[in-house]
Amino acid sequence: MSPPALPEADTPGDVTLRPAPDxxxxxxxxxxxxxTSAEAATRLVSYGPNDLQGAPPVPWWRKFLRQFQDPLVYLLLVAVAISLAAWILEGAVGVPVDVVVILAILLLNAVIGYAQLRKADTAVAALASMTAARSTVLRDGRQSVVPSSELVPGDILLLAEGDAVGADARLLTATALQVQESSLTGESSAxxxxxxxxxxxxPLGDRTNMVFKGTGVATGVGxxxxxxxxxxxxxxxxxxxLATTEQEDSPLTHEIALVSRMLGVVVVSIAVVVMVALVLVNGVRTGAGFVDVLLLGVSLAVAAVPEGLPAILSVVLAIGVQQLARQRAVVKELHAVETLGSASVIGSDKTGTLTRNExxxxxVVTASGTVDLTGxxxxxxxxxxxEGRLLTEGPQLSEARALLVQGSLSSNAQLTETDGDWTVQGDPTEGAFLVAVRKLEGGTQRMDAYRRIAEVPFTSERRMMSTLQAxxxxxxxxxxxxPDVLLAHCDSYRVGEEVRPLDQGVLDHVLAEVEALSSQAYRTLGVAYRDVPAREVSTxxxxxxEHHLVYVGMVAIIDPPREEARTAIAEAHRAGIRTIxxxxxxxxxxxxxxxxxGIIEEGGRALTGVQLDELSDEGFRQAAREVSVYARVAPxxxxxxIDALQADDRIVAMTGDGVNDAPALKSADIxxxxxxxxxxxxKDAAKMILADDNFATIVQAVRQGRVIFANIKKFLRYLLSSNMGEVFTVFLGVVLAGVIGLQSPVGGGLALPLLATQILWINLVTDSAPALAMGIDPQxxxxxxQPPRNPAERIIDHRMWLGIILVGAAMGLSTLATIDMFLxxxxxxxxxxxxxxQTAGFTTLVFAQLFNAINSRSExxxxxxxxxxNPWLWGAIGVVVVLQVLVVQVPLLQTAFSTAPLTLTQWATCVAMGSVVLWFDELRKIVLRALDVRRSAGAGASPAATPATPAPRG
Structure with missing residues (x-):
């Protein structure tokens, strides 16, 4: 069967002017x-996926070439050109080793950068599939949920409050249906x-019999x-x-770019000083000498600036987000992880999040008394x-049965059983009626006699729902x-099969029962009805x-708290995070x-929406600071x-499920x-989606967010201090050349602590694998x-900068001491x-950086x-050690990197001198811990017990 011809895109009137059946x-x-499923599959092939086309995908080869689009790479290429020219001018004898090695390192660096980019892209693509929109359709005569990307022309969409419209569609039926189309038309009203x-x-905004892709159902069904x-x-x-979409850099990305630029200026300045000093100290006069100096200076600048930071950051964030998804917290944007670690307040719904949602x-409370349902x-x-006895035929059974039957029919939930496992599709409260009615004799048979005609859907403002049943x-x-809302629409109540007027005494009695059940943590729902004359029947x-109703009674529903939620709330409080x-x-x-x-003390109170409305603006802000439980509140x-908490400099994570929660979720920080x-x-408005609707998952996500942020600080500490070690080695090696006996080698040449190719080698093998391994370091x-992180706080603060400089200096001095020991x-x-x-110094610096990787896992x-x-870190260290052994001991690589073979004793000396960095940093940490203890004692509390202070929102 060929796919049907669609109306022309520029003639929408063809669809809107004709009856829907046509x-x-x-x-x-x-x-x-x-x-049918088969026809839908055929049409999907014919029409293609229901996706919007963005910018054309960038070919792999272009992404690879982008790895060379960096000013520091351009510097190296210039150095290669100069070195090649000098080699040609000197007769082109032999192989231009420096040129070959530098080009090989550049190629390897590009391959590693491209691999990191691919890994991040793959993670983002997987994340997109997790958060893909879904639509409810009618296929094969059954209701089913499919990815919106698989919708095809001819699909029958089933729309309900909160659904995102998956495609442009002509309405067949609409009951109290309102659609928010601001994303398309700019109009704020539904x-x-x-x-x-x-x-x-x-015009588009007035096509009231159409719904459009990308809009959302505010109320009603259709x-x-x-x-x-x-x-x-x-x-x-x-x-x-929209050919392309520009995305603003996150604060973290911006700060890392700023650090890289700052380091670039500092290191280039140092490189210039080093080159000038080398020329003056060594009396460089030959072209080859100038080339060596230039290569060293450029290599030092390239090695000292961590140009791979953005790529490593993307990979670490992507891996972290995948780990969160495995823990059932799907973060839609990579950089939302930054905010997670700063959350100081978590606002949560109760049902399903803090409770089991079962x-x-x-x-069952009716005029004749209370019926207890087991199970x-x-x-x-x-x-x-x-009263402990089985309910038998009589007025009370009649009332209970009528209540549960009518409550079940006034619902859109479905109760299904698969291999002995019962599940509810739809609202859990409505599902509770379907379960309860099956516990009464004759309940389901009476339900089967009714057929739905129409519906007045539930809204959070009305807090009621009605169906018209034939x-x-x-x-x-x-x-x-x-019950309190429903009773306002009732003028009579049912006793057995009899209907009596609803007087004030009965009303007060029912409201007292509501209060008594609510105080026992029961949720109450009332049921009422009226027989509708034929003249009022309508679809x-x-x-x-909803007037002149007959009140039947109410049910008491329990949704027990999750045990894991109580533990999670205690953990959040320990972390300085308030739960409301x-x-x-x-x-x-x-x-x-x-x-x-454990959110409030036993006997604590809840503040209601009515009470909130009575507060002044200042009173409202004060309540937001002090009150942790709110009841009977509107969206x-x-x-x-949220606004009051944010005005008080709190970073707010807020949960929600209904369409009316969307503005609050957009306004919240998370x-x-x-x-x-x-x-x-x-889901579209949120930054994070809980796959299991469990509050404990939020706290776990905050923990993971803090771990990810801590890991970012780890690899920043490692990369920057290691690169500073290279800078100190070369700079101090030139300045202190006479002190350590660093003189021109026999046969001429420059007296350099490290060669350009050796610096680039260190940069290649120690910057990537260990840094990535630290990015996935366990806690x-x-x-x-610790209290929540202040988002205005620099990721690299003064103490961290001081540590980077001290460790870098220790690394440079231990390397130069090794050279001095050999000369x-x-x-x-x-x-x-x-x-x-020179080889011993080169090797010592490599081992010093590996020891530094172990140091940098904590401040x-x-x-x-x-x-x-962290087995990945040890694996990365092992790989670097093997590569360094090859560079020093293999003749071909000795020629390439100007190394000499070392004996076992000399290797042990290099390892021992490299470990100086470890012992120096251990002493530094002892001092820091002592200072922290003294500071905590002065504040009168331990760091873990100190309440979180408001974080300026910057």
Missing amino acids: VADDLNVAPEHGL VTKQAGPLPSPM RAVVTSTGMDTQMGAIAHM MTIQK TGYAPVGEALV HPERTRLMTKGA DLDHAI MITGDHPSTAARIGADL EHKLRI GIAMGITGTEVT TDDVMG PGGLLPGQHSFQEA TSSAFHRLFV
């Missing part, structure tokens, strides 16, 4: 059945939709047939105008008991909602029909759960709480959407025993040749603390 016919689809044809062609996908959609037309009806979870196994004997409106309902709970539940329920979880309250119960609109210090003359007279001394903890927890 549009479905044109697309060869039955609205009540949808496409657009009310209807299914009928339009009288004439309309069905629509997909008419356009991919670049044929209205969003695709906009995408045509809603269970335990009590927990979604398996419909249990009994109905009254029965062979009647048409009945069935409503459920918060297009609104809330005006924001829920729509009753204040007593919220306070009880808050106390059980706008959540937004105000918006966190629920992966199971969250709407597509909420070394107790990251959750005749100087402070430590030796008996070896200049080439052996203050001993290098021997958790020494062997």
Whole structure:
């Protein structure tokens, strides 16, 4: 079957002006059945994926060539050209070793940089697949959820509150449907939709019988047939105008670029000083001598500036984000990890996040009394008991059965069983009714007699939901909602099969029962109904029909707290992170759960939305500082709480699942959407998605975010101090050449502590693998025993800079001391040749940097603390050692790098001198720990116990 012809993109009126069934016919689809899976697959091949085309992908070879687009690389290429010219002018005798070695190192460096880029790109692509939007469709006559990229023309979309619209589609039905189209039209108000044809062609913002890709359902439900996908959609037309998307650098990326530029200026200045000193001290007069000086200076600049930092940073962040995803926290943007470690407040919903979200009806309260239902979870196994006895036929069973049947029918949830495992698709509270009704005799049979006609959907403002149900004997409106809200729409109540007027005494009694159950941490939902005369029956309902209802009773639902949430909250408090709970539940329920979880003290209170509205602006800010449990709040309250906390310089992580939570998640520093119960609109607004809707996962993500940030500091400390070691070695080697006996070798040439090729070799083998290994280092210090990081604080602070300089100096001095030990003359007279001394210094510096890799895993903890927890680091060190042995001992590489073979004793000497860096840093850390203890004692608290201070938002 060939795919149907689509309407022309420039004639949208063809779709909007015609009846919806005709549009479905044109697309060869039955609205009540949808496409078959086979037909959908065929159309996907014909029309292509439902994706917007961005900038064309960059070919691999261009990405590879970009590794050479660096000013420092240009400097090296200039040096290669000069060296090659000098070799030609001197007769082109032999092989230009320096040229070959430098070019080989440049090529290897480009290969490593390209491999790192590929790894980061792969991780980002995997992350994109985790956060891909999904759509609910009707296929093969069944409701199913598919990736939005697989939507095809003719698919029947099932739309509900919070869904992201996956493609342009013509509405077939619409019930109280409103769609937020600001992303497309710029209009902030949601657009009310209807299914009928339009009288004439309309501009985009007025096509009320269409829904468009990239918009979100604000309220209501509907069905629509997909008419356009991919670049044929209205969003695709906009995408045509966007060839590229420029992304702002994160603060961390900006700071690292600033550090690199600053180092570049400093090191180039030092390199110039070194070159001038070499020329003056050695009396350089020949072209070859000038070439050697130039090569050394350029190589020093290239080696000392960590130009690979951005690539390593991207890889480390990408790996960290993948680790978070494996822990069920999907971070949508790599650099959002930076903010995680700074979070000082976590605001959370209650249901499903702090509790198990396995809603269970335990009590059914009607006019005749209370029925206890046994069993927990979604398996419909249990009994109905009254005072311990099995409930039998009579008025109380009639009331309980009517309540559960009507509560189940006033729902959109589905209860399914697969291999003995019962699950609820849809709202867990609605699912609890489906479970409970199966525990009463005759419940499901009575449900089967009804057929739904229409629905008035639930909204957070109304806190009610109704369905109109057809029965062979009647048409009945069935409503459920918060009891206090529902009772305002009732004027009678049911006793057995009898309906009686609802007087104030009965009303007060019901509200007292609500209060009593709520104080026991139960959530209560009431059920009411009325029989609707034929003249009022319609498929297009609104809330005006919800009047003169008959109150049946209420259920008490329990959702027990998660044990792991209590542990996670305690861990968050230890880390200086305040936890607040924001829920729509009753204040007593919220306070009880808050106390059980350790958010507030036993007997603490919850502040309600009504009470918040009564506060002045200053009173509201004060409440945000002090109150940790909020109940009966609307989405706008959540937004105000976030704003108040941020105004108080707090870094706020906030959870949400409903479409009305989207503004709050966007406003929060870290918006966190629920992966199971969250709407597509909420997921789109969030920076992080919880795959398991579990609060403990948030705290685990904060921990991992802190570990990732600590690892970034580790490899920065390592790279910068190691590069400073190279700078100190060459600079001090030139300045102190006479002191250490560094004189021109026999046969002429310059007296250099290291050659240009040796510096580039060190830069190649020690900068990449160990730094990357430290980027995935397991937790070394107790990251959750420290207060949140101040985002305005420099990643490389004064203490870290001082450590970098001191360690670099120790590395340079130990290298020069080794050279002095091997050379005749100087402070430590030796008996070896200049080439052996230079090789020993070269090798010592390599080992010093490897010892520095072990040092750099913590600013203050001993290098021997958790020494062997990172096998990748030890593997990287092993590889570098093997490569260094080859460079020193293999004749071909000796020629390339001007090295001499070393004896076993000489190797041991190099290792011992390289380890000086380790022992020096151990002493430095002892001093730092002593200073920290003294500072903590002066403050009257240990660092772990010190409350987090507000972090300026910079």
